Amino acid sequence: xxxxxxxxxxxxxxxxxxxxxxxxxxxxxxxxxxxxxxxxxxxxxxxxxxxxxxxxxxxxxxxxxxxxxxxxxxxxxxxxxxxxxxxxxxxxxxxxxxxxxxxxxxxxxxxxxxxxxxxxxxxxxxxxxxxxxxxxxxxxxxxxxxxxxxxxxxxxxxxxxxxxxxxxxxxxxxxxxxxxxxxxxxxxxxxxxxxxxxxxx
Amino acid sequence: xxxxxxxxxxxxxxxxxxxxxxxxxxxxxxxxxxxxxxxxxxxxxxxxxxxxxxxxxxxxxxxxxxxxxxxxxxxxxxxxxxxxxxxxxxxxxxxxxxxxxxxxxxxxxxxxxxxxxxxxxxxxxxxxxxxxxxxxxxxxxxxxxxxxxxxxxxxxxxxxxxxxxxxxxxxxxxxxxxxxxxxxxxxxxxxxxxxxxxxxx
Numbered sequence: 001x002x003x004x005x006x007x008x009x010x011x012x013x014x015x016x017x018x019x020x021x022x023x024x025x026x027x028x029x030x031x032x033x034x035x036x037x038x039x040x041x042x043x044x045x046x047x048x049x050x051x052x053x054x055x056x057x058x059x060x061x062x063x064x065x066x067x068x069x070x071x072x073x074x075x076x077x078x079x080x081x082x083x084x085x086x087x088x089x090x091x092x093x094x095x096x097x098x099x100x101x102x103x104x105x106x107x108x109x110x111x112x113x114x115x116x117x118x119x120x121x122x123x124x125x126x127x128x129x130x131x132x133x134x135x136x137x138x139x140x141x142x143x144x145x146x147x148x149x150x151x152x153x154x155x156x157x158x159x160x161x162x163x164x165x166x167x168x169x170x171x172x173x174x175x176x177x178x179x180x181x182x183x184x185x186x187x188x189x190x191x192x193x194x195x196x197x198x199x200x201x
Numbered sequence: 202x203x204x205x206x207x208x209x210x211x212x213x214x215x216x217x218x219x220x221x222x223x224x225x226x227x228x229x230x231x232x233x234x235x236x237x238x239x240x241x242x243x244x245x246x247x248x249x250x251x252x253x254x255x256x257x258x259x260x261x262x263x264x265x266x267x268x269x270x271x272x273x274x275x276x277x278x279x280x281x282x283x284x285x286x287x288x289x290x291x292x293x294x295x296x297x298x299x300x301x302x303x304x305x306x307x308x309x310x311x312x313x314x315x316x317x318x319x320x321x322x323x324x325x326x327x328x329x330x331x332x333x334x335x336x337x338x339x340x341x342x343x344x345x346x347x348x349x350x351x352x353x354x355x356x357x358x359x360x361x362x363x364x365x366x367x368x369x370x371x372x373x374x375x376x377x378x379x380x381x382x383x384x385x386x387x388x389x390x391x392x393x394x395x396x397x398x399x400x401x402x
Contacts, residue, residue, distance in 0.1 A: 003351055003353040003354045006346070006351060006354045007353070007354045007357050007358075010342075010354070010357075010358060010361075014361070017335075143372075143375075144375070145371070145372045145375045145376075146372075149368065173202075173203045173204060173353065173356075173357075174203060176357055177203070177204055177207060177357060177360055180357055180360060180361045180364075181360075181364060183361075184361050184364045184365055184368075185364075185368070187335070187365075188329075188332055188364075188365055188368045191329050191331050191332045191335070192329055192332070192372070194331075195329045195330075195331065195332075
């Protein structure tokens with residue numbers, strides 16, 4: 001395993017932790033708001049599928065297993081998005097739509113990568129992460145600090161989606177640090193929100 | 202190492218922002234501003250003369266540990282022993298092996314300091330103990346990765362741990378700023394009411 005793979009694996013584990021926290025937040029709110037289990041189970045299951053698929057895109061897996069992992073990467077964001085959208089926990093704000101399309105526009109960068117198929121699914125993962133960040137931004141209990149952390153995280157994610165072509169250049173460390181910052185800012189906000197909810201509810 | 206330099210910049214900025222918000226006086230002010238200067242210098246030196254930057258970063262971490270020991274007034278028990286042992290080991294091994302081991306010991310000291318933060322979490326009401334625990338885990342993981350000869354990943358993980366820890370300082374600074382603003386508004390309103398009442402009489 002090279003250092004890039006180890007770093008991305010650690011970030012993947014942290015992402016899973018973040019997904020778990022988002023689900024815990026919705027589980028707490030679920031008791032008072034929607035009363036539907038899908039809101040809790042959806043992000044967990046979708047996050048798990050993305051994590052498994054993402055590991056497949058990092059490591060060199062060939063054959064039918066690779067196809068299966070890529071399909072998991074496709075299904076994961078859908079499973080994550082569906083319950084959040086259905087129970088109005090994801091409001092499509094202008095900012096969200098803009099960031100969503102800015103990430104989708106990185107499809108034009110695909111010819112620059114040696115493995116365009118896995119990069120295509122990488123975009124799917126980033127969109128899922130953006131959805132998770134925005135699902136927390138829709139909460140009205142956010143303190144200004146946590147709101148700003150989430151906003152910085154979402155814009156850094158957009159920036160990372162455009163700069164990730166620079167992974168094999170001298171700027172690679174900065175680009176990886178940018179991705180780590182996205183994850184850390186999002187996890188911090190999720191943990192903070194969960195902590196506040198734990199004190200109130 | 203860019204990750205390490207940015208971590209020092211974050212620590213320096215975190216301590217500086219905390220000092221500006223808390224407005225401490227006397228020895229505390231001197232300590233806080235000196236620490237932020239040490240870490241800002243370590244950030245600059247990391248680019249010009251990395252070994253000196255690392256030495257300065259380690260000195261900063263050691264000094265913070267000594268302050269933690271001093272402020273705990275012996276209430277830390279096993280943690281005091283852990284700090285002193287780590288500092289002594291670092292001093293002996295760095296004399297023997299040179300600056301190579303300064304970075305992992307910096308991570309170890311920060312990890313122990315963060316764990317102490319988990320122990321005294323009830324003192325500062327904005328502290329999220331789960332965040333501090335994760336931050337400590339990342340610092341220890343960074344030390345382990347460096348020992349396993351993965352310097353880039355180790356730096357990246359160190360940066361993530363630092364960012365998580367420093368976000369607590371920034372959030373605390375904002376909470377204190379809000380408290381001060383509310384108190385000022387309350388005092389102004391109270392003074393206005395008193396003077397209005399005085400005029401009516």
